[in-house]
Amino acid sequence: MSDDFSPHLLSPADDSLPPPTVPVTVRRVRQGRPLDHADSDQVATETPVALVFNGISHAVMMATPADLEAFALGFALSEGLLLSPAECHGIDVIANAQGVEVQLEVAAAAEMRLKDQRRTLAGRTGCGLCGIDSLTRLDLLPERLSPPAWLAALPPATVLKAFTQMPALQPLNALTGAHHAAGWATREGELLQVMEDVGRHNALDKLLGSRVQARLPMDDGFIVMSSRASYELVRKCARLGVPLLATISAPTSLAVDIARQAGLQLYGFCRGEQAVRYVP
Template sequence: MTPPGAHEIPRIVWRDGTATVSPRVVPAEVPVAFTFNGTSHAVMMASPTDLEDFALGFALSEGLIGGEGEIESLEILEADLGEALGFEARMWIGEAPMGRLLERRRRIAGPTGCGLCGIESLDEAMRPVPAVEADLLVPPEAILAALGRLDEAQALGRATRAVHAAALVSTAGELRLVREDVGRHNALDKLIGATARAGLSGHDGFVLVTSRVSIEMVQKTAVLGAALLVAVSAPTALAVATADKAGLTLVAVARRDGFEIFTHPRRIAGIAAAADAGAETIPA
């Protein structure tokens, strides 16, 4: 059965000199407009699932609101765009947060790229990341267990092999929340929103993402309050530097047989002490 957020479309497959006709499940991609008190702020291309989580997570991770309580109401409206559908995430916020948002909009210098929508300047692209204070200890086995469980938890990912996922994971490696999207930033924003709506905290576990790690992924993880970010692909140099400064433990190139630790290894059980002692080979 085709999962929500996907479509089955016809295609011609040519392999080994033979052409066959068969359907393919592909992810949907729709424009989602974020509006505050009737004022448009940004339009993102995203998967049309968990849009309430997306709206709240985007508002939180981009610093548009100071907390979930500043949103007085949130509704998702469908828009008929002719050949496609779009959605509006319509949020109403109080006078004080709206005043801050309008002042921010007055300073906008120009258009921005993926993952940095709604920023006003180069300075804000490099905005300070909140210091991460959570004192947790995660066994390496928990990271490997979470990696093994994530594929089964990705209904849209298994069907299409074309979307990203972000998960909130316990220190025992159990998946607490999973969100998917065609955009890696969107998947993490959805997770941030879902975590807030569920009354959970990023301090109690770690974040696992199925993508590379750029600075925005570090920034968003720090806003969530998670002290450990695990990614299946490699980080950028700026992401490593930002994670290090924020006190966030960054693990990347995570596979079923291991991973690489780039910053603050003290939160990975059994590794920090050996590394501090200068061991070239760290015992399991």
């Protein structure tokens, strides 16, 4: 993957964006009985985010309104809409009364591909396949990865070590209990970065996009997630060359199939000192 992407083309943080959490008034119940006073909780903000390529609206996702440049870039690359970061020439984030538009300026070749495979992903939080107009558009043939030398010797304890560090790096979820997380861990199991979103796919795209922005390699560590492992998550990791994906909950059968085809190591049920590795 080319590293010609220019981070300086990104728009600065927009103070007009909604906050990632909002306060709401609640009445708590203890031991089955409502308390006699009102209280306040923080809930996750869920905002429509339209991804617009060269003026053409391609997808509308429900997302947490933070790290949207990374989200858009990660989505475009992990969905195969852009073949390399160099095909993205600039990103602008614009808030309006309906939600947020992320406008990407992309190369002419990328625009032609977008027109050929245009689809609408409208509605649900971080949905993966809703909106494709034909079963023939399902991409079930992942790229075959070349596993790095260190992967074969990676002990499961190192994968689990990364999960123990995740809660401390989830400030939004600590407030709301409603945010998924995608984290990048080194081959030693040190969790270096966590991205959060109300949608698990969105959290992964934010993480992938952030690493592309920083021109960091994808094969010198692995990804951990606070969700199940779906087909779409495995497919995104395989497309960008991530060698290992580990999740707190179970994978689906299609996720296991895609991981095996790609040669991607897949772990599920990573909890405490327990984990399941899915192997051929």
